[in-house]
Amino acid sequence: MMTLDRLHALLDAHGAAPERWPDGERDAALALIAASPAARALQDDAALLDALLDDDVVEPPSAALVARIVAAAPAPARRRARVIRPTRWLVPLALAAGLALWFGRPVEQPVPAIPIAALGVYEVGSDELLALSDVEPLDTDAWTDCPDDVLGCPAATPPSTEPLSGPSTDERRIWS
Amino acid sequence: MARVAAGDAEAVRVVVGAHLSRITAFAARTLGDRTEAEDVAQETFMRLWTHAARWEPGRARLTTWLHRVALNLCLDRRARRPHVSLDAAPLPAAPDTDVTQALQAADVSRHVRVEVMQLAERQRTALVLSHYQGLSSTETADVMAISVEAVESLLARARRTLRERLRAMAPALLGDA
Numbered sequence: 001m002m003t004l005d006r007l008h009a010l011l012d013a014h015g016a017a018p019e020r021w022p023d024g025e026r027d028a029a030l031a032l033i034a035a036s037p038a039a040r041a042l043q044d045d046a047a048l049l050d051a052l053l054d055d056d057v058v059e060p061p062s063a064a065l066v067a068r069i070v071a072a073a074p075a076p077a078r079r080r081a082r083v084i085r086p087t088r089w090l091v092p093l094a095l096a097a098g099l100a101l102w103f104g105r106p107v108e109q110p111v112p113a114i115p116i117a118a119l120g121v122y123e124v125g126s127d128e129l130l131a132l133s134d135v136e137p138l139d140t141d142a143w144t145d146c147p148d149d150v151l152g153c154p155a156a157t158p159p160s161t162e163p164l165s166g167p168s169t170d171e172r173r174i175w176s
Numbered sequence: 177m178a179r180v181a182a183g184d185a186e187a188v189r190v191v192v193g194a195h196l197s198r199i200t201a202f203a204a205r206t207l208g209d210r211t212e213a214e215d216v217a218q219e220t221f222m223r224l225w226t227h228a229a230r231w232e233p234g235r236a237r238l239t240t241w242l243h244r245v246a247l248n249l250c251l252d253r254r255a256r257r258p259h260v261s262l263d264a265a266p267l268p269a270a271p272d273t274d275v276t277q278a279l280q281a282a283d284v285s286r287h288v289r290v291e292v293m294q295l296a297e298r299q300r301t302a303l304v305l306s307h308y309q310g311l312s313s314t315e316t317a318d319v320m321a322i323s324v325e326a327v328e329s330l331l332a333r334a335r336r337t338l339r340e341r342l343r344a345m346a347p348a349l350l351g352d353a
Binding site for chain 2: 009012013014015020022046050052053055056057058059060061062065066068069070072073074075077
């Protein structure tokens, strides 16, 4: 319900122009003004002050100010210079070269298949062959020109038939 | 604002054309000094350019944002002024008949501006934002970080004060009621 008091408050706050009034109260205020000479007088009084306020006009900004502000605006991103960077092309170039080499390699001639039977059959095991020569497998290390200066080398004596100190028979079994 | 941030010259021209005059006028009416007002307007737009890339559409209206930045810059400048604030300055003496006639003849605009500048700072800010800048009560409240009710109270007090002072100066302009 719009009253003269509320209209007075509206005019005091927002002035006489209805477009400045709150949306929710505009229609009721206009209806009251249309119906009440007292309300119309209040609006006219407010309009006088509005007119005085509107007499004060501020000059537009100077051209120099506009130019300074526009000049300081974000600049468009510059188009990247077309600089040939070796690292940009080396990787794909190397890949292409690698592929070319791979696909262009000479095709290997197939190895002629040799029947397995032509190789013969080894029916005697290595241990048995060594046993025939009377040589212990663990005694086959080099004796001379020993380069091991950390652990040292055995005395440069000719190999004897005595077995060297080493793993026991059981250990040898494990090693063999 | 995305176009502005990307350096679109046309977008920059549109934003400057739509807002620079208003922000400059707002600062001029807030500070009462044209040179300082242009400095504030320039600084406001520098901040806009800096902020453009991070602008979030829908979070704030550009108009409201610009006014808030400009208001803060104006308040900073007023706080640094060495002389006495206009708010604390004594009211002008009652004019004699010659002054009234001069006012009625040619100086209405200047005199109104002086009277607006004599308002308390918050009243003046609310009046300038609402009447001259055309912001709604909600937008004015947003810029000033106060409630809509507080805005309407400030506006009512500002207009009542102005009416009384201007009527005392120039009865013919506002009637004798």
